[in-house]
Amino acid sequence: MIYSQLRGIGHALPGNPVSNEVLAGRLAELGIETSDQWIRERTGITQRYLADPTTTTSMLAAEAGREALAHAGLAASDIDLVIVATSTPDIIFPSTACLVQKRLGIHQGPAFDIQAVCSGFLYALATADLYIRAGKATNALVVGAEVFSRLLDWRDRSTCVLFGDGAGAVVLRAESQPGILAHRLEARGEFENILRAAGGVHGGAIQGHPFLTMEGQAVFKMAVESLESSARQVLAEAGIAPEDLGLLIPHQANMRILQMTAKRLGIPMERVVVAVDRHANTSAASVPLAMHLAHQEGRLLPGQTLLLQGVGGGFTWGSLALRLAPDFA
Ligand code: UT7
Numbered sequence: 001m002i003y004s005q006l007r008g009i010g011h012a013l014p015g016n017p018v019s020n021e022v023l024a025g026r027l028a029e030l031g032i033e034t035s036d037q038w039i040r041e042r043t044g045i046t047q048r049y050l051a052d053p054t055t056t057t058s059m060l061a062a063e064a065g066r067e068a069l070a071h072a073g074l075a076a077s078d079i080d081l082v083i084v085a086t087s088t089p090d091i092i093f094p095s096t097a098c099l100v101q102k103r104l105g106i107h108q109g110p111a112f113d114i115q116a117v118c119s120g121f122l123y124a125l126a127t128a129d130l131y132i133r134a135g136k137a138t139n140a141l142v143v144g145a146e147v148f149s150r151l152l153d154w155r156d157r158s159t160c161v162l163f164g165d166g167a168g169a170v171v172l173r174a175e176s177q178p179g180i181l182a183h184r185l186e187a188r189g190e191f192e193n194i195l196r197a198a199g200g201v202h203g204g205a206i207q208g209h210p211f212l213t214m215e216g217q218a219v220f221k222m223a224v225e226s227l228e229s230s231a232r233q234v235l236a237e238a239g240i241a242p243e244d245l246g247l248l249i250p251h252q253a254n255m256r257i258l259q260m261t262a263k264r265l266g267i268p269m270e271r272v273v274v275a276v277d278r279h280a281n282t283s284a285a286s287v288p289l290a291m292h293l294a295h296q297e298g299r300l301l302p303g304q305t306l307l308l309q310g311v312g313g314g315f316t317w318g319s320l321a322l323r324l325a326p327d328f329a
Contacts (some may be wrong), residue, residue: 001132001176002132002135002174002175002176003132003133003174003175003176003177003178003179004128004129004132004133004140004173004174004175004178004179005172005173005174005175005178005179005180005325006170006171006172006176006179006180006181006322006324006325006328007072007073007074007171007172007173007325007328008068008069008070008071008072008074008169008170008171009068009071009170009288009291009292009295009300010063010064010065010066010067010068010069010070010167010168010292011064011166011168011169011171011288011292011293012049012059012060012061012063012064012067012145012166012167012168013049013165013166013168013279013289014049014050014051014052014055014060014147014165014166015050015051015055017048017049017054018047018048018050018237018276019036019045019046019047020035020036020039020040020045020046020047020161021036021183022058023039023048023124023161024036024039025161026154026158027154027161028125030154030155030245031095032154032155032157032160033157034157034161035142035166037197039161042254042256043162043253043254043276043280044253044254044255044256044258044274044276044277045161045162045255045276045277045280045281046277046278047277047278047280048163048164048165048279048280049080049164049165049166049279050150050164050165051147051165055147055165056090056147057084057086057088057089057121057145057147057167058084058090058099058100058103058145058193059088059103059147059202060145060146060147060165060166060167060285061084061086061096061100061143061145061167061169062099062100062103062104062229064143064145064147064168065082065100065104065141065143065166065290066104066171067169067171068141068169068170068171069104069171071171072139072171072173072325074139074173074274076104076105076106076107076173077106077107077108078138078139078256079104079106079109079139079140079141079171079192080108080109080110080137080138080139080140081098081110081111081131081132081136081137081139081140081141082095082100082101082106082110082111082112082139082140082141082143082213082308083097083111083112083113083114083127083128083129083141083142083143083286084097084100084111084112084113084124084143084144084145085113085114085115085116085120085121085123085142085143085144085145086113086115086120086144086149086284087115087117087120087126087146087147087148087151087197087281087283087284087313088146088147088148088151089113095113095184096113096145097111097112097113097143097205098111098112099124100141100143100244100327104141106141107195107269109137109278112323114127114311116185116187116283116284116312116313116314116316116318117195117283117284117312117313117316118198118251118281118283118286118310118311118312118313118316119185119251119284119310119312119314119316119317119318120144120283120284120312121142121144121168121284121285121286121287121288121308121310122185122287122308122309122310122317122318122319122320123167123310123316123318124142124143124284125142125170125172125183125308125320126183126185126318127179127181127213127319128140128142129172129173129183129320132172132173132174132200133189135174137174138173138174138253139171139172139173139174140171140172140173140208141169141170141171142169142170142171142172142288143167143168143169143288144164144167144168144169144282144283144284144285144286144287144288144289145166145167145168145169145283145284145285146166146167146282146283146285148163148165148182148212148281148282148283149163149164149165150164150227151163151197151210151211151212151215152211152212153211153212156211156213157215157273158214158216159212159214160218160229161280162253162254162280163173163212163280163281163282163283164279164280164281164282165282165285166279166282166285166289166290167285167288167289168285168286168287168289168290168291169171169288170288170291171321175325177325178322178323179322179323179325180320180321181237181238181239181240181305181322181323182234182237182238182320182321182323183319184230184233184234184237184318184319184320185316185317185318186226186230186316186317186318187314187315187316188315188316189315191218191222191314191315192313192314192315193215194214194215194218194219194222194315195212195213195214195215195219195312195313195314195315196214196313197209197210197211197213197214198210198213198222199211203300208319211317214263216328218256218262219312219315220256220257222311222315223251223253223254223260223311223312223317224257224260224264224313226311226317227250227251227261227309227311227317227319228259228261229303229307230240230317230318230319231248231265231307231309231319232265233288233319234307234319235307235319235321236319237321238300238305238321239306240248240307240321242265242266242267243266243267244305245267245272245305245306245307246271246301246304246305246306247271247272247294247296247299247300247304247305247306247307248261248262248265248267248272248273248306248307248309249273249287249290249291249306249307249308249309250272250273250287250290250309250311251281251286251287251307251310251312252274252275252276252279252280252281252282252286252287252289252290253276253286253311253312254276254281254297255274255277258272258274258276261309266305268284273290273293273299274290274293275289275290275293278293283312284310287308287309287310291306291308298322300328301324301328302321302324302325302326302327302328303323303324303325303326303328304324304328305321305322305323305324306322306323306324307319307320307321308320308321308322309315310326314327
């Protein structure tokens with residue numbers, strides 16, 4: 001049997017962190033009232049990274065990808081599949097994955113983007129796993145990357161304080177031991193209106209509303225429900241009891257969502273990776289950035305089981321269970 005084994009992790013965060021206080025000051029200049037206290041209490045966010053106007057998604061994705069390749073001990077010539085999850089591509093086409101392939105000097109295999117908003121990294125990772133298990137790829141680079149700040153309406157305080165920019169990347173390698181144990185992706189397009197950026201390009205002009213809009217409470221409720229049910233299904237499929245799970249690494253949108261999901265599953269917060277406080281919500285980048293943080297903090301251990309979870313616009317969600325290799329470092 002062929003399995004996908006996690007062999008490398010990388011990250012990229014643009015510039016310096018912007019604290020809630022600094023952001024509140026900038027918004028005050030626009031006549032928008034918010035506070036560190038509101039943002040902290042409602043979301044757990046204390047800061048975010050915001051890309052400057054010259055930084056693109058493919059730049060962040062390539063930086064994260066380069067670090068993941070180095071961690072895996074692989075060269076660009078070893079990679080035969082590139083998937084980038086993003087909702088903020090550099091340009092309409094070619095795909096951000098093709099631009100990353102070019103930036104990293106990868107000259108073989110397919111490269112394509114996946115658009116599933118905040119579930120994008122889970123969709124990309126599950127897709128790469130299917131390629132590897134089908135024998136169609138040996139070393140896959142899977143990236144979640146966003147400059148989500150470009151989609152924000154800075155006059156809408158209910159959304160603009162919540163998001164940040166960044167990229168996270170992993171390398172999956174075909175091996176004889178698992179690796180990825182189980183995954184499940186879901187979408188319910190009938191709820192497309194609760195979280196969207198409903199603008200498009202038509203005849204050289206933007207048509208519609210090109211900024212992110214969200215019905216926060218509807219998204220919150222669906223996120224908690226879908227994360228719990230999806231976790232239960234995938235953990236059962238992987239043969240892992242929630243109390244035996246090593247680490248839960250969910251999408252980082254709101255500290256309260258993380259706490260409620262963990263409580264419903266009976267998983268103590270010490271076994272949940274929290275990165276929303278320092279990265280805010282980086283959409284498709286949030287799960288690999290949280291994984292990278294856990295790795296930096298020495299929390300990813302050989303043989304450990306992880307449950308990764310994404311949820312967001314579409315409405316989409318997904319979970320993936322994996323076991324780190326006995327020699328993972
Ligand atoms: O990545 C995809 C997944 N996304 C999510 O999971 C996000 C899910 N939703 C949420 O995290 C929460 O719903 C929010 C953080 C977005 C909002 O929290 P909430 O507790 O649902 O607040 P709310 O929308 O009910 O707003 C409460 C109050 C309102 O004032 P009134 O009407 O009670 O007077 C808002 O106008 O807070 C006000 N408010 C703010 N006040 C200060 C909204 N945004 C702000 C702000 N600063 N930035």
